[in-house]
Amino acid sequence: MNRRRFLRTAGIASLGMGLSGRALAYGKELEESEWMKINGLTRLVILHTNDMHSHLEPFSEQDPKYPGQGGMARRAALIQKIRDEGHATLVLDAGDVFQGTPYFNLFKGEPEFRLMSAMGYDVGTLGNHDFDNGIDGLANMLPHANFPLINANYRFEETVLSGLIQPYRIVRRGKLNIGIIGVGVDLQGLVSPALTGKLSYQNPIPIVQDLAHRLRSDYSCQCVILLSHLGYSYKNDQISDLIVAEQTDGIDVIIGGHTHTFLDRPTPVKNKSGQMVLVSQAGWAGLRLGRLDLTFSPKGQVQNFDSSLNEISKKTIGF
Amino acid sequence: MVRLIYILSLGSFAFIFGGIQSCSSPLKLVQSEGSYITLTTSAEDSTVALLLNPYKDSVQKSMGKVLCSSEEALPKIKGEAETALGNLMSDIVLNEGQKMHKEVQLSVLNLGGIRASLPQGNIRLGDVYSLMPFDNRIVLIRLGKKEIHEMVQYIGNHLGTPFSGMALRCREGNWLGEIQGVSAEASDSILVATSDFLAQGGDKMNFFLKGRIVHDQGKLLRESIVDYLISIDSKGQRLSKALDYRIQPCTTP
Numbered sequence: 208m209n210r211r212r213f214l215r216t217a218g219i220a221s222l223g224m225g226l227s228g229r230a231l232a233y234g235k236e237l238e239e240s241e242w243m244k245i246n247g248l249t250r251l252v253i254l255h256t257n258d259m260h261s262h263l264e265p266f267s268e269q270d271p272k273y274p275g276q277g278g279m280a281r282r283a284a285l286i287q288k289i290r291d292e293g294h295a296t297l298v299l300d301a302g303d304v305f306q307g308t309p310y311f312n313l314f315k316g317e318p319e320f321r322l323m324s325a326m327g328y329d330v331g332t333l334g335n336h337d338f339d340n341g342i343d344g345l346a347n348m349l350p351h352a353n354f355p356l357i358n359a360n361y362r363f364e365e366t367v368l369s370g371l372i373q374p375y376r377i378v379r380r381g382k383l384n385i386g387i388i389g390v391g392v393d394l395q396g397l398v399s400p401a402l403t404g405k406l407s408y409q410n411p412i413p414i415v416q417d418l419a420h421r422l423r424s425d426y427s428c429q430c431v432i433l434l435s436h437l438g439y440s441y442k443n444d445q446i447s448d449l450i451v452a453e454q455t456d457g458i459d460v461i462i463g464g465h466t467h468t469f470l471d472r473p474t475p476v477k478n479k480s481g482q483m484v485l486v487s488q489a490g491w492a493g494l495r496l497g498r499l500d501l502t503f504s505p506k507g508q509v510q511n512f513d514s515s516l517n518e519i520s521k522k523t524i525g526f
Numbered sequence: 527m528v529r530l531i532y533i534l535s536l537g538s539f540a541f542i543f544g545g546i547q548s549c550s551s552p553l554k555l556v557q558s559e560g561s562y563i564t565l566t567t568s569a570e571d572s573t574v575a576l577l578l579n580p581y582k583d584s585v586q587k588s589m590g591k592v593l594c595s596s597e598e599a600l601p602k603i604k605g606e607a608e609t610a611l612g613n614l615m616s617d618i619v620l621n622e623g624q625k626m627h628k629e630v631q632l633s634v635l636n637l638g639g640i641r642a643s644l645p646q647g648n649i650r651l652g653d654v655y656s657l658m659p660f661d662n663r664i665v666l667i668r669l670g671k672k673e674i675h676e677m678v679q680y681i682g683n684h685l686g687t688p689f690s691g692m693a694l695r696c697r698e699g700n701w702l703g704e705i706q707g708v709s710a711e712a713s714d715s716i717l718v719a720t721s722d723f724l725a726q727g728g729d730k731m732n733f734f735l736k737g738r739i740v741h742d743q744g745k746l747l748r749e750s751i752v753d754y755l756i757s758i759d760s761k762g763q764r765l766s767k768a769l770d771y772r773i774q775p776c777t778t779p
Binding site: 248249260261263264265267269270271272275276277278279280281282283284285287306307308309310311312313314318321322325326339382383396397399400429430459460469470472473483485487489490493494495496497498499500501502503504505 | 558728
């Protein structure tokens with residue numbers, strides 16, 4: 208979006224609320240950080256990928272669909288550039304890091320995890336292809352990742368991953384407690400039973416619902432993110448991100464994968480309590496980086512913000 | 527309760543939360559917006575690039591071998607009944623299967639198993655690894671009458687499923703298979719070449735679970751593709767694959 212325009216109009220709109228009068232009295236445009244400070248706002252930037260499928264390098268210039276696109280070293284530079292904006296930043300991956308280029312055949316996932324670690328990924332979840340070298344193959348690669356992989360709806364107790372994969376992770380950024388829950392797709396028909404061994408799948412919906420409530424009530428999380436490899440949506444009734452969004456509450460954002468979905472913009476879904484959940488997915492192969500900007504306000508400012516944003520949209524789209 | 531507001535500038539999206547969620551800390555989520563940044567030509571992070579280099583050298587060394595040249599790019603496409611790349615792969619598997627057992631009449635693969643496009647011009651070993659990264663083997667399965675019917679309907683109802691050796695036609699909402707002019711479903715049994723992934727019921731091809739495995743130690747699919755590409759190059763040919771309309775989807779009146 209056009210951030211300068213946003214800020215300028217937001218500044219003007221806020222004038223009516225008496226929040227940024229001083230800055231405008233001097234006739235200057237507000238810098239974003241200044242505007243946020245005046246309004247007491249906190250910003251969290253979530254950067255996300257999914258279904259990287261071992262695409263460490265950009266696609267070749269001869270590729271008929273994505274010539275010259277993607278690449279982890281470029282993504283690392285972009286992530287750093289966004290970090291330099293100075294907001295609290297989270298970098299997440301929604302699974303299927305493994306399998307898809309010779310890198311995985313030759314090195315079994317080592318460079319994928321090492322590069323993600325160097326780029327500062329905070330949390331990842333498991334996709335079906337992360338089991339392509341079996342549970343042992345995945346367990347052997349975990350030492351190369353300096354970030355946790357989380358999943359709440361697979362049972363690992365009788366496998367070598369027992370104790371290595373936690374259901375959720377809480378990340379603190381300043382005063383913000385962010386709860387992140389991991390969920391994965393039913394592996395039946397996707398991964399050979401010989402590879403998954405005694406791992407079993409459970410319906411993610413009741414698990415997500417329970418954890419979302421607990422993260423808010425017991426762990427004071429003001430933001431709960433679902434990191435999902437369930438898939439964006441299906442023609443049949445298979446559990447998808449859109450279905451989980453509708454049938455639960457307490458989740459603010461779903462970062463998805465599996466269906467390699469390219470969205471024009473994240474999809475807003477009304478949850479079972481009438482609140483909005485933002486569902487996002489960033490294609491595949493590291494072709495894109497998804498970016499969500501969440502703004503948090505201290506008590507009592509919701510109404511102000513609402514009206515100022517109304518003003519902005521009037522000015523921006525002219526209704 | 528919740529008001530939705532779009533900010534229509536440069537494809538971004540924003541909305542605000544009218545609802546107040548209970549939590550013990552005063553910070554509340556009041557706005558979220560999102561967008562996607564496509565990675566095209568832009569700066570590289572030198573630390574990450576350096577970390578990648580030794581792996582990259584190794585991949586280039588072992589995967590850089592040119593197998594053949596292609597007349598045109600063969601893209602990975604979803605949503606089409608038939609694709610040149612699907613035809614290429616299923617034709618190769620049928621041919622390999624027939625070398626394993628002379629009664630093999632058909633090959634069936636899955637669209638999800640096509641993982642990348644093939645470029646125009648030089649095709650390198652690495653391109654075939656990207657196309658078929660899995661270590662799946664060719665398996666021969668004998669299907670009975672009932673399973674043949676299920677297979678024909680499955681292929682018709684999952685458009686883009688690569689297959690070879692059969693013509694598929696839609697008649698009044700039903701799919702009919704023909705092998706060399708004879709109805710597939712009239713046969714008591716057919717020997718099919720497929721992958722071990724599908725033989726184990728992958729992609730819900732459950733008809734394979736009910737068949738009888740005749741041979742489960744065929745070549746790797748990838749190896750078969752590599753061998754084929756080398757063979758056409760050694761004959762001085764370039765890779766070229768056209769649609770042959772082996773499937774004719776139902777036409778809407």
